[in-house]
Amino acid sequence: MRILSGIQPSGTIHIGNYFGMIKKMVEAQNDGELFAFIASYHALTTVKEKELLEKNIFEAAVNFLALGMDPEKSTFWVQSDVKEVLELYWILSNHTSMGLLERAHSYKDKTARGIQANHGLFSYPVLMAADILLYDSNIVPVGKDQIQHVEITRDIANSFNNHYKTDILVLPESKVDEIVATVPGTDGAKMSKSYGNTIDMFGAPKKVKKQVMGIVTDSKELDDVKDHANCNIYKLCELFMNENELAELRQRYATPGEGYGHFKMTLLDKINEHFEPYAIRREKLLNNPKEVYEILAFGAQKARKIAQTKMELIRSTVGL
Numbered sequence: 225m226r227i228l229s230g231i232q233p234s235g236t237i238h239i240g241n242y243f244g245m246i247k248k249m250v251e252a253q254n255d256g257e258l259f260a261f262i263a264s265y266h267a268l269t270t271v272k273e274k275e276l277l278e279k280n281i282f283e284a285a286v287n288f289l290a291l292g293m294d295p296e297k298s299t300f301w302v303q304s305d306v307k308e309v310l311e312l313y314w315i316l317s318n319h320t321s322m323g324l325l326e327r328a329h330s331y332k333d334k335t336a337r338g339i340q341a342n343h344g345l346f347s348y349p350v351l352m353a354a355d356i357l358l359y360d361s362n363i364v365p366v367g368k369d370q371i372q373h374v375e376i377t378r379d380i381a382n383s384f385n386n387h388y389k390t391d392i393l394v395l396p397e398s399k400v401d402e403i404v405a406t407v408p409g410t411d412g413a414k415m416s417k418s419y420g421n422t423i424d425m426f427g428a429p430k431k432v433k434k435q436v437m438g439i440v441t442d443s444k445e446l447d448d449v450k451d452h453a454n455c456n457i458y459k460l461c462e463l464f465m466n467e468n469e470l471a472e473l474r475q476r477y478a479t480p481g482e483g484y485g486h487f488k489m490t491l492l493d494k495i496n497e498h499f500e501p502y503a504i505r506r507e508k509l510l511n512n513p514k515e516v517y518e519i520l521a522f523g524a525q526k527a528r529k530i531a532q533t534k535m536e537l538i539r540s541t542v543g544l
């Protein structure tokens with residue numbers, strides 16, 4: 225079973241990214257044959273500064289390697305290092321109806337938020353289809369907002385297969401993890417950079433402490449009994465603590481004498497403890513870019529070998 229995931233090089237990552245997607249992706253290395261790429265071409269729809277894009281791609285690679293992406297257990301590369309995806313993108317474009325793309329929710333949502341409409345943004349689902357179909361992907365883990373893109377991929381693949389009376393394009397299945405809880409931000413809403421309510425995973429210690437200490441709570445005093453069930457601090461602690469630790473924390477909430485500042489410091493300690501090994505690994509990688517680029521080159525070589533074989537078959541099918 226081949227699993228494929230694309231990673232947006234979006235700069236700073238937060239604990240919501242980790243528990244919502246990254247942790248599951250790393251674990252997927254044990255569930256099947258994982259193909260994971262840094263979506264550098266896709267990033268061009270929003271990032272137009274050369275230096276920023278280069279920085280984001282490198283940091284995305286560092287972050288995922290630090291968090292457990294294993295180049296021996298997975299195929300991990302930068303999308304733009306395998307040019308075959310663009311050739312397939314063009315071929316598939318000729319089997320994609322305008323109506324199919326006009327119905328894409330993502331395009332409508334992004335333009336509604338003020339992102340400038342252009343061909344790249346409009347044809348984004350076709351490039352995503354090329355990413356998926358080039359590697360004969362069976363499973364594509366996505367959020368609920370991305371299910372439509374996998375359905376579009378299936379429609380395009382069906383159109384191609386039916387036209388050429390073949391089955392060379394594998395129809396993928398989307399996989400949505402229904403049990404992934406929404407990670408609350410510092411204000412209680414879903415943690416998101418667009419909401420400004422995040423807690424950075426690898427931020428400077430002072431900044432992370434400021435973010436944690438800024439978690440919104442009610443106004444109960446030290447001598448008041450506090451309600452853990454509706455507390456943003458406790459909800460975040462659930463991500464990092466085992467049941468015995470949570471039982472002890474609930475007892476502290478029920479016992480007068482401590483304020484929310486104490487609970488925030490407990491959470492901060494757990495965050496630092498959890499991510500410390502990853503932060504150490506990340507620092508080593510940041511200081512050794514040669515190792516990072518060698519890993520990406522190794523992954524691209526593996527991905528390119530599969531892509532070239534697939535494109536030979538597709539070219540032969542269409543008459544190129």
